[in-house]
Amino acid sequence: MLSKKHPSYVYAKAVAEGSINAPRYVKLQCQEFLLIANDKLAKYRIDDVLVDKIDRLLNLLIMAKGLQAGQSVKNALAGFQWLLIIAVLCTVYRDNPQKRRYENCVFEICRKNGKTFIVAVLFLLLFFLEPRFSKFYSVAPDGSLSREVKTALDDILSMSPALNGTYKGKLKFKKLRDSVKCQITDSEYIPLNYSTSRLDGKLPNVFLVDEAGALPNTYPIEAMRSGQLTILNKLGFVISTKYPTINNPFEDEVGYAKKVLDGQVEDDAIFSLLYEPDNKTDWTTDDGVLEQANPLALEVPEIMADLKKKRIQAIEVPSKRENFVTKHCNISYSGQGSESYVSMEDLQACRSDEPIDWNGREVYLGVDLSMSNDNCAVGIVAYDENTDMVLIDALAFIPEGKIDEKNKLEKINYYEFIEAMKCVACGDRTVDYAVIESFVLQLEEKLGCKICSIGYDRYNAISSAQKWNDAGLVCIEIRQHSSLLHAPTKWLSELIENGKMRYESNKLLEINFNNARCTYDTNLNRYVNKKKSNGKVDEVVAIINALYLLQQDVILKNTLDWAVQI
Template sequence: MKNPAYQYAQDVVKGNINAPKYVKLQCKEFLMIADDKLKKYCLNKERLETIEKLLSLMVMPKGLQAGRTIKDSLAGFQWLLIVAVLCTVYRDKPEKRRYERAVFEICRKNGKTFLIGVIFLLLFFLEPKLSKFYSVAPDGSLSREVKSAIHDIIISSPALAGKYNGKDKFKMLRDQITCNLTENDYFPLNYSTSRLDGKLPNVFLVDEAGALPNPYAIEAMASGQLTILNKLGFIISTKYPTIQNPFEDECDYAKRVLDGTVEDDSEFSLLYEPDNKKDWASDDGILEQSNPLALEVPEIMDDLKKKRQQAIEVQSKRENFITKHCNIIYQGMGTESYISVADLQACRASEPIDWTGREVFLGVDLSMSNDNCSVAMCSYDEDLGKVLFKTMAFIPEGRIEEKNRLEKINYYDYCKAGWCIACGDRTIDYSVIEDYVLTLEEKMGVKINSLGYDRYNAISSAQKWESEGIVTVEIKQHSSVLHPPTKWLSELVEDGKVLYEPDKLVELNFDNARCTYDTNLNRYVNKKKSNGKVDEVVALINAMYLLQQNVLLQGTLDWVAQY
């Protein structure tokens, strides 16, 4: 196969192009198909030839390649997305495409909107007559960016502009583009919380999905495709400075597919998210892995390096550069963020943790009875040289709907996943939390060393636990006391010496956590200044306090900071 998509995939797999882990995995899969090594799937070469001919008729409207054909101007990764998604078909049913959803994570100024415009133009001619295409974005201006890209290509390409049999080839209205040759329509839509149902999209695009407050737009478009043979949805975005958005969920799912933990042959993804998420100020590889277009256009790389230097020198520019030009979730120092979620997620365990026989230290955060409460446990694994932890949140069952609306998360899903427990009605049933702690040894096979708590709302429960033989320790919630475990936990995460099972709720708690420094520069997590619930972080810090005191007393760890 002689095509830039194949050459790009080969260069990525061979290491000639610096690409991140999940792009390499996707390229390996594509090469298996292109080399005709899969029984179930193959490339539709006739469709590929048609696409190449169509691209040779389209002209670049602007930019460094203005005036050249799009066929001669597309970068390797752009070819890969087009060929893989549109030309991979079932071997025994070549009219049926394999991929139904394409997740595209890439930095700003890498031609993603232009690329989607090109794909929509191709689909005008490849899809059946009377097909409908939709794009959805957080606001009207963003949604019309794709329409603008299509419009610019059409008026710049003599083969697409003008008339055919006395009729315009394309009719371009304010809110619609129609190809009169095939009678296929494209509509740019604004995001709405309730008015996207009832559409019948052959193909849809959700642009800047990271800025959407919930997954409604994605689900509404996908649910409208139930009767479509060759359904296709594109979900594209850059990173945003929060893990709580629909695009992160899509990326997590795509990663599980590529890792092989979830079987889904209909999912395709190109995730240009750098493997190294720490050394953004010095590692050129981060720019290369998150900006594939910069590898083919040197002017872009030069501009990125200038922006990086500005971000190093000017702190206010840092968040935008790291998030939008490095694809790393980052919240600036002005927000007093506690721990980078990217660093935390790097500590996820790939397999369930066996807690049997481990000595554990517990921490609890029992807030007001109508708010979230948490229990955390941690333990040191000598063989791994890491601290293991697990948290459990408790929420008032009668307030789940209210909390879902206010906090913009779905506690129903989190309860099903085993990340939190709903109990009580409008207020939390503390007996459920007390029983959870008392049955931990039996259910998890652990040995509880001690339990740390704050006097606030926990006196009664602590007395019950103590009466059952659990050693309880009151932990004063003051910066002078909390600074050592707070600092230690952040250092362990940064060094990769923490291990926990995937838990989106605790990751969200860390994402919300904000720190305050006292006059002696002692740091502690400040609930009032945090950007949402942080009860699991507070409970874990209480548990880490006990673990730290124990290992310092025993002198068993040489990597515990001496405070």
């Protein structure tokens, strides 16, 4: 049983009891750690011998930089850093103490919280804890980032007398340009440059993927994990701050870790510390946002004071806002150049894990038929009187012959969305409008719904609208002008903010919303500006077109009925 005086236990207990302001998912992880530390789980326990060994090793390591330079790492570690080390390295199977419980660690934390330092400390510990001839790798979006860990590791080694000198006639640690080798255990740490194809063939006992939020795809993570199939105590760290885009590999890792902590997915092999604040809207006034996203600032007052100064600058200078909110508050924020349309947190709170039942509903369609060599979209909306919710969905159409090109340019894996049936590839180098026209004509039969009307932009859609009109569907041209689009654009953002909208899980739709940027005309009418948006927004535009019709036909009618009754 772990001593109740151990810093890891003290921190976890303080978080669980609320005396330390920590976000919800950190509390959940701390509560689970306390069950193990108090010997309450039949399957797992804390290896006290290993804890003692780590304590003694950390006493030999000396801080190289920072406010506590010259002190032993053991005395300098913050509570959350102790928790990370002890939980990941010392939680073992009760019936097989040689096997660790955790194989994957997801660590989400802001800048200036000792992220690189704690990783270097972990690798130094692993030199002595892992089997002989072990290999450790770090991967980052570029070589300089990957080598940051090596630099931190070299600095600690240089400042720690116990790790210098010789052992059995050989240097204890050999620091080379591209690696660090522990000649006591013959284990080696190697920082790797990011690649899309050259990371296979490695056999990592432990790997680190740093700044995973900046990776364009999941290849480095999956390549490292694939190389661990024959390792008994495999271990991988995926670490990052937030990034402005939600379409990155780290968000997938964080999303999975949250499902595990929420009990939606059973996975005993993952440990996570997710320091993203519960309140993601009041960053300008709520000190709790800084406290929950920056655990080191709770123990080092100088860091908190500096963060508050940066917050004042971010409030006053819009150009500094995105970096501060994203990197120092761990809140995804995209506001450079124009206004982000909706908060991703608010949007994802409207997501339904269950498919929407469109059967028997009156639906309104919006179509965005862009240039035939670009993305097109069909949006579907309906009003549910029973729940007072607006239901939405969208389907994208892309040129089949340009999928690989679009994947590379847009950094989106369209094959994933095609497989999930959220995107249709048709035509060759241009979209086949006949496929979109057929989809709309078959929608009533497929979903069991009634199409009340279809909203379209005259640009590129006249021919399709004529065919739908000939088939008996009501088609209404919606002039793409801010004076008309302001009302549905504003209404959709309010529905999302107030939680009055529902959509079934659709990552491509979320990416479109995340890309969307708004501007205002001279009359302060708000509209989604395609040219200033940060990527494709066709599905958002299609939904706004459909909402225009819903707003006119349903909401306005209900208002008039109410007025007549009075």
